[in-house]
Amino acid sequence: MRSENNAIDLPTGRRNTMERRHFLKTAGVTAGLATFLGPDSFRGVEAAVSEIADLTPQEAARDEGLWREVKRAFTVDRSLINLDNGYACPTPRVVTEAFIRYIWEQEQNPYGVFVDMARDRMSTVKKSVARQFGSSPDEIALVRNTTEALKTVLYGIPLNRGDEVLTTTHDYPSLVRVVRDREKKEGIKLVEVPVPYPAGSLKDLVKVIEDGITSRTRVIMVSHITYTTGQVFPIRQICDLAHRHGIEVVVDGAHAVAQLDFKVSDLDCDYYGASLHKWLSAPKGTGLLYMKRAHVEKIEPLYGPTMSLRFNPLTSMQKYESVGTQPLPPFLAIGEAVAFHNAIGPKRKEERLRYLKNYWAERLQSHPKIRVYTPTAPEMSCCIAGVGIEGADPTGIRDYLWNEHQIRTSRGRYDREDTGRTWVRITPNLYTTLSELDYFSDVMEEAAENGLPEPYSRYEFDPERMRR
Template sequence: MDNRRAFLKKAGALVSAFSAHSLFQELHAATWSELEERYRHLEPLEMAQNEDYWAVIQQGYSASASPVIILNNGGVSPSPIVVQQAVERFNTMANQGPSYYMWKILDQGRENLRAALAQLGGCDPEEVAINRNSTEALVTIIYGLDLQKGDEVIGSTQDYPNMMQAWKQRAMREGIVYKQLTFDFPIENDDIIVEAYRKAITSKTKLIHLTHVVNWNGQIMPVRKICDMAHAQGIEVIIDGAHSYGLLDFKIPDLGGDYFGTSLHKYLSAPIGSGMLWIKKEKIGKVWPLVCAGDPKSGDIRKFENLGTRSFPIEQGIGEALNFHNAIGTKRKEERVRYLKDYWAQKAKEIPGVHIHTSLKPEFSCALAGVSVEGLTPGELERELMLKYKIHTSPISVENIHLVRVSPHVYTKLSDLDRLVEALKKIASQV
């Protein structure tokens, strides 16, 4: 009986990633505290090139020792070791008796997690729902808003496919009008983008669906300017933040949108299959939940978490990812990842036959950049990089975007990017 009580006490402590008992505290706190003290005088731009500091961060990821160089972090990022261990611990705990440990122990950690996600996003916890990915978050909004036949929604052909398909399904079933713009990226003038959305607006336009960071080539869109323009005409804005939350230094309300969805398993490095939905508080009540709820018109954000049985270990593992992220700092992470992108792209663009398809100005891109080699399709270049050089990237052929997407992360080493540049040189010279 004493052993059982001790176990339950320890189990309760483990649920909170935000206590002195967190795995991050056990594994990293002391070392990282010393590291922070040593470098606190350096600004994020200076820290971006401090290889001694980032070598310590790299050791926190098992992926840093992978035999394959992972440069598709824009798809799914690996979790730090501490996050992996947290999920394993929670999974072991849950399997001692799932119906008890999941609902009575692990589920009790959600409110602290909600508050921590909201703090990083600079918003009210009562505006944040925890879910499984950007698709779930954004489709909740897309299917949850009341629209009538003939109402118009403006998006882009370069938005994420699941979002486009969701809008097309509403158009097929209900007769809404889904209009899509196409951009010739990269664009280094916000006014061109804002004006394109402005021209597409008619008296029937109700919504603009906007991607914060275009996942195909890394273009950062002028979301605040578009939101301000739209709101001046009584139009709401949905923001796809899959590639921005946990990477770019911003507060969600400052973007100016009404709805926001993101995946946490990208640059936040949370467990795979974790996401977040944000809805401006006064708009929660009018959005129907994707999965049934007792009171679908409730103003309680928790109605969007009514998923039934799900992975509580994954959900609670998010907390350790937040600990890891916050110990680095969002601005420091943003500048480091941008530095890594610039490091390889600046060199690659000087190689004959190699082209970069992403702006290298800091206000227009951060992590993602597209590259192509004359004479090769994106698929052919991606296969060459993988088969001959063990470099994993993502081939993209969408509308007028044809490139290989390269997306490093904080665990990426400069030597890995040097290998990428050398591989591009050899490949380009042999075409």
């Protein structure tokens, strides 16, 4: 049986494991045939987009014909439901094929790729990324991930004993630990302010940051979209506030680039780091570091001084890319990822991702035993959301969803100032079907009504475990 969106419908009512596995097996075969026997995936997406060109992005988000074609462009495993795209997004087929092609090219002629062609090709890729990101090519470095990008900044910013770095209890732990490391070694101070969730408004979030500022605050580190509940922060307002106090702003954009349609030039932040292997769907191990030109001289590379092939010291953003020999194919294939992103349309993509989140969140938040920790207002969130079941441990929910229903989710990281609220993080993607979200919602509602079965019901919430 098929629904109006042409996806295979799941059986209604209570599902058992055998029904679930039969559905996944059937869906996987169908998807595989469509992928390998159908027309070129990239051209198919372009053709589908041309047919809905007169629709607004919000209208296009609900046009299942378009997204059916986009779904065909991915070669994901349909024997499971992946709702943990926040970890890393799969590449569309056009990117995967380019990546493999570049690997063959590199291995057939290593010197030619690394030396003769690297400069010109990487320059072309960097220009396409900068154009998409809204910066100049000389303001960005292509690095391996957000962590590398922002550790470079957080270890490199000159700070004195007693200077304060302000962040929130929903910022990424590995970056917070950098500040803690400097706190221990250099005597600076980490200040973490609690974030209300779900937040009532963007003004509430600005107020939280404003209330944390003191005369010793030198740096604010904040997520564009939090990795915990998907809360979008008003970065431009925070930057304006910070700059009035002479404070520099470091933005963790791991989940914002290619999920939200924005230009970094509109944010006026000092530093921005992102992982391109997340929502841009570039190959794994590709990221972005942006900083204003005025800061480049004072921020040393994470691995110490660097030099060019002619043994001249590097002083531009290129110094952050010089980490010794590393594979070029992942970075070269960023160009295809940008092209695929633009073929869909950045705003259409943002609205589709938001629609998918709201599709399940608006249904589940009406259940008395289910709590959605992410606001659904368009300015407050996009694709990521956290959801919990009353009395259920998040690890138990996660393991139950995976072991019994092959639904991949991520255990939520609780607010470090609050041990009473926990969740699993749900992150669909463009290839996710509405039928898959229906099935996930059915499973969550059944678990809320009847409780998690053994052994998942015996999982106990442990704040110390959640901190790790």
